[in-house]
Amino acid sequence: MLKKPFKIGIAGLGNVxxxxxxxxxxxxxxxxxxxxxxxxxxAVSARDAKVDRGVGLTAxxxxxxxLALAAAGDIDxxxxxxxxxxxxxxxxxxxxxxxxxxxxxxxxAMIAHHGMALAGLAEAGGVALKFEAAVAGGIPIIKTLREGxxxxxxxxxxxxxxxxxxxILTQMEATGQGFDEILAEAQRLGYAEADPSFDVDGVxxxxxxxxxxxxxxxxxxDFNAVAIEGIxxxxxxxxxxxxxxxYRIKLLGTAVLSEQxxxxxxxxxxxxxxxxxxxxxxxxxxVAVEGDFVDRIVIExxxxxxxxxxxxxxxxxxxxVRGGVSSVFSMPVGKMVSAHPISNLEHFGAFYxxxxxxxxxxxxxxxxxxxxxxxxxxxxxxQRGQGPGGGIFVVLTTHETKEAGxxxxxxxxENLNCMLDKPAAIRIEKL
Amino acid sequence: MLKKPFKIGIAGLGNVxxxxxxxxxxxxxxxxxxxxxxxxxxAVSARDAKVDRGVGLTAxxxxxxxLALAAAGDIDxxxxxxxxxxxxxxxxxxxxxxxxxxxxxxxxAMIAHHGMALAGLAEAGGVALKFEAAVAGGIPIIKTLREGxxxxxxxxxxxxxxxxxxxILTQMEATGQGFDEILAEAQRLGYAEADPSFDVDGVxxxxxxxxxxxxxxxxxxDFNAVAIEGIxxxxxxxxxxxxxxxYRIKLLGTAVLSEQxxxxxxxxxxxxxxxxxxxxxxxxxxVAVEGDFVDRIVIExxxxxxxxxxxxxxxxxxxxVRGGVSSVFSMPVGKMVSAHPISNLEHFGAFYxxxxxxxxxxxxxxxxxxxxxxxxxxxxxxQRGQGPGGGIFVVLTTHETKEAGxxxxxxxxENLNCMLDKPAAIRIEKL
Numbered sequence: 038m039l040k041k042p043f044k045i046g047i048a049g050l051g052n053v054x055x056x057x058x059x060x061x062x063x064x065x066x067x068x069x070x071x072x073x074x075x076x077x078x079x080a081v082s083a084r085d086a087k088v089d090r091g092v093g094l095t096a097x098x099x100x101x102x103x104l105a106l107a108a109a110g111d112i113d114x115x116x117x118x119x120x121x122x123x124x125x126x127x128x129x130x131x132x133x134x135x136x137x138x139x140x141x142x143x144x145x146a147m148i149a150h151h152g153m154a155l156a157g158l159a160e161a162g163g164v165a166l167k168f169e170a171a172v173a174g175g176i177p178i179i180k181t182l183r184e185g186x187x188x189x190x191x192x193x194x195x196x197x198x199x200x201x202x203x204x205i206l207t208q209m210e211a212t213g214q215g216f217d218e219i220l221a222e223a224q225r226l227g228y229a230e231a232d233p234s235f236d237v238d239g240v241x242x243x244x245x246x247x248x249x250x251x252x253x254x255x256x257x258x259d260f261n262a263v264a265i266e267g268i269x270x271x272x273x274x275x276x277x278x279x280x281x282x283x284y285r286i287k288l289l290g291t292a293v294l295s296e297q298x299x300x301x302x303x304x305x306x307x308x309x310x311x312x313x314x315x316x317x318x319x320x321x322x323x324v325a326v327e328g329d330f331v332d333r334i335v336i337e338x339x340x341x342x343x344x345x346x347x348x349x350x351x352x353x354x355x356x357x358v359r360g361g362v363s364s365v366f367s368m369p370v371g372k373m374v375s376a377h378p379i380s381n382l383e384h385f386g387a388f389y390x391x392x393x394x395x396x397x398x399x400x401x402x403x404x405x406x407x408x409x410x411x412x413x414x415x416x417x418x419x420q421r422g423q424g425p426g427g428g429i430f431v432v433l434t435t436h437e438t439k440e441a442g443x444x445x446x447x448x449x450x451e452n453l454n455c456m457l458d459k460p461a462a463i464r465i466e467k468l
Numbered sequence: 469m470l471k472k473p474f475k476i477g478i479a480g481l482g483n484v485x486x487x488x489x490x491x492x493x494x495x496x497x498x499x500x501x502x503x504x505x506x507x508x509x510x511a512v513s514a515r516d517a518k519v520d521r522g523v524g525l526t527a528x529x530x531x532x533x534x535l536a537l538a539a540a541g542d543i544d545x546x547x548x549x550x551x552x553x554x555x556x557x558x559x560x561x562x563x564x565x566x567x568x569x570x571x572x573x574x575x576x577a578m579i580a581h582h583g584m585a586l587a588g589l590a591e592a593g594g595v596a597l598k599f600e601a602a603v604a605g606g607i608p609i610i611k612t613l614r615e616g617x618x619x620x621x622x623x624x625x626x627x628x629x630x631x632x633x634x635x636i637l638t639q640m641e642a643t644g645q646g647f648d649e650i651l652a653e654a655q656r657l658g659y660a661e662a663d664p665s666f667d668v669d670g671v672x673x674x675x676x677x678x679x680x681x682x683x684x685x686x687x688x689x690d691f692n693a694v695a696i697e698g699i700x701x702x703x704x705x706x707x708x709x710x711x712x713x714x715y716r717i718k719l720l721g722t723a724v725l726s727e728q729x730x731x732x733x734x735x736x737x738x739x740x741x742x743x744x745x746x747x748x749x750x751x752x753x754x755v756a757v758e759g760d761f762v763d764r765i766v767i768e769x770x771x772x773x774x775x776x777x778x779x780x781x782x783x784x785x786x787x788x789v790r791g792g793v794s795s796v797f798s799m800p801v802g803k804m805v806s807a808h809p810i811s812n813l814e815h816f817g818a819f820y821x822x823x824x825x826x827x828x829x830x831x832x833x834x835x836x837x838x839x840x841x842x843x844x845x846x847x848x849x850x851q852r853g854q855g856p857g858g859g860i861f862v863v864l865t866t867h868e869t870k871e872a873g874x875x876x877x878x879x880x881x882e883n884l885n886c887m888l889d890k891p892a893a894i895r896i897e898k899l
Contacts, residue, residue: 073800329495337768350552
């Protein structure tokens with residue numbers, strides 16, 4: 038018995054769009070067996086019809102205007118791979134959902150900013166809105182949070198969510214070179230954009246984290262509450278000393294739900310060299326999730342790229358064809374309530390502190406006295422060698438402490454005469 | 469608008485059964501929000517009604533006969549946590565599915581042996597049969613293979629699937645003690661059964677592997693084709709030398725699908741110390757999956773225990789309540805065809821070889837000559853010290869070679885006059 042094909046239109050034919058076409062062309066029979074119906078590309082849309090994209094597109098209707106896909110009578114589902122939080126992607130999503138079409142996207146910025154409103158539209162219309170590809174590429178983390186761990190009260194999601202930053206940090210450690218040199222190399226290799234700020238300043242990770250929080254905790258998405266710090270200030274010195282203390286520096290997105298509220302932060306962190314997360318190098322991503330019954334699981338895989346991201350897009354399509362349209366996040370959008378945002382200053386944890394000071398008597402006493410005033414106790418301390426431009430490095434790790442106190446102590450240290458650079462502090466994350 | 473509760477009956481109230489009751493009692497409101505309907509336990513069944521299980525059961529109807537759950541008119545779904553491939557568990561499954569009830573189980577032996585027939589019953593009746601808890605406890609690996617990676621032609625699934633063996637191997641490395649001593653300790657701590665053979669001889673891992681193969685590849689389940697080797701022959705010496713070569717020994721279940729057919733094997737393997745799998749210690753499980761677009765993902769988590777396993781059971785229930793009953797494995801059971809089983813002897817890979825020989829002239833020449841005859845080239849070789857009972861150890865790793873040739877060479881070595889123990893070979897697995 039032949040089942041009617043499930044018909045899709047694809048807007049955007051960059052890397053990921055091309056990957057989706059390739060998967061459907063190559064694995065079509067397998068997908069039909071798994072989904073129960075063939076998945077058929079009916080129409081595609083991109084800026085330039087003339088570019089050779091290395092895949093055959095002649096069998097598909099070409100639409101110059103992506104919005105035509107939302108209006109097309111012969112399309113069951115629209116795939117959006119244009120990007121951008123607003124503009125045509127957003128318009129296409131709204132119109133598609135309103136026209137009763139399912140919608141699959143890899144657009145993290147759009148979901149982070151408008152996910153709740155769009156989910157409302159989808160749920161009202163009884164259609165699916167899915168975005169597995171928006172977070173961590175080939176890793177099925179949205180499905181794992183939404184379905185695989187659905188029995189649990191989840192309390193924490195933390196991970197390496199940006200391959201560009203992870204590549205840069207991995208290369209900085211491997212070569213001993215500084216951020217700027219490695220960024221330039223990453224740009225040359227195509228691992229970083231010409232304008233890298235979305236990646237290296239943590240905004241991309243924050244988009245993904247806001248989405249993960251909503252799915253994991255059932256709290257209203259709140260991108261604006263994410264405290265964001267990128268990796269521009271990480272130095273080769275920090276990477277070296279972190280290693281001496283038994284840690285590696287990773288840019289983590291971390292969301293923690295407690296009775297006090299929801300803490301969401303993106304920042305470089307020191308993670309134990311022996312942890313699973315520490316061993317995740319290069320362009321890979323990894324996410325750790327904690328819940329009340331499952332304890333902890335960690336998933337690792339490729340966080341970007343044509344194949345892995347397209348794999349996530351097509352898995353979403355197959356899910357929809359298999360049937361069972363249910364809530365967009367882990368519960369109906371109407372049940373998702375705002376969580377009280379918890380500031381970084383309320384964070385309680387251990388820290389790495391790097392100071393460059395003049396090599397003179399009394400310096401150590403001044404530093405340790407400021408820490409003592411905030412009741413911060415030192416776990417380990419290394420004082421060694423000449424820093425660049427003279428002076429010596431005093432690098433230490435603290436026991437767990439309130440972040441506000443540490444920031445206060447650092448502020449005071451900044452004013453010490455002996456202090457040659459602005460003091461740097463990096464959180465130590467238990468993973 | 470209040471939705472009618474979804475009613476379940478639970479057969480078996482050991483650790484996992486108790487865990488399921490606890491989750492539904494503790495997270496009931498959250499589960500209702502996620503599932504869209506409350507999940508209500510209506511009846512339970514176990515051998516002894518009088519045991520104090522540490523959870524309140526008085527609100528539920530007690531059935532002395534678990535088969536009564538299949539017949540009960542007020543139950544939508546039966547959870548089976550009795551165990552055993554045949555007997556009452558199997559009868560309960562058949563009857564429940566035939567009575568139009570959904571069925572959720574943690575029973576790997578039953579699914580490995582009868583999964584295809586039971587899936588046929590479920591699909592014919594339009595009900596769900598789910599078994600996430602049967603493999604790797606809290607790790608949602610069935611869902612990941614069936615749904616998360618459904619766009620891919622999967623080629624390989626490999627993992628640490630038995631926490632008892634992983635605990636024993638981890639402890640052997642940590643303490644330098646032998647298998648028997650650590651097994652006794654594991655039994656004392658409750659990490660190993662009084663009769664440990666299902667675990668340490670690899671049968672439990674093989675059950676799980678046969679299930680993973682079927683879900684990953686869409687091939688007919690074929691437990692009998694799994695080549696099974698346990699960990700009883702692993703010695704402290706092997707663990708030590710493996711470490712010197714940069715490897716760690718893990719019991720892996722590995723299934724590889726190629727154009728030649730399906731290779732399924734359970735055996736101790738050497739894995740690179742720097743790999744994600746190598747860092748998975750103690751009672752944890754981890755699974756690596758490879759597909760044509762996603763490349764590779766690795767998931768790690770608790771592979772057993774009350775909370776994690778019950779988390780998987782309840783996630784299956786929530787999936788069913790959310791709707792969308794589709795095929796039991798990754799495609800309808802009627803489309804799953806038998807794969808040609810590939811014997812271990814056709815395996816192509818690198819090996820670790822441990823020999824204990826008399827310390828006399830010409831020994832090394834005899835050994836290396838036998839390897840040369842089979843065109844096996846040596847990657848590294850260590851010859852050192854006195855072995856127990858005299859003699860010296862010659863331990864080596866080979867380059868990639870056909871397993872049949874290596875086995876042939878080992879057979880000939882066994883007959884050398886200088887050979888004091890039966891030669892041991894362990895596969896080196898690239899992960």
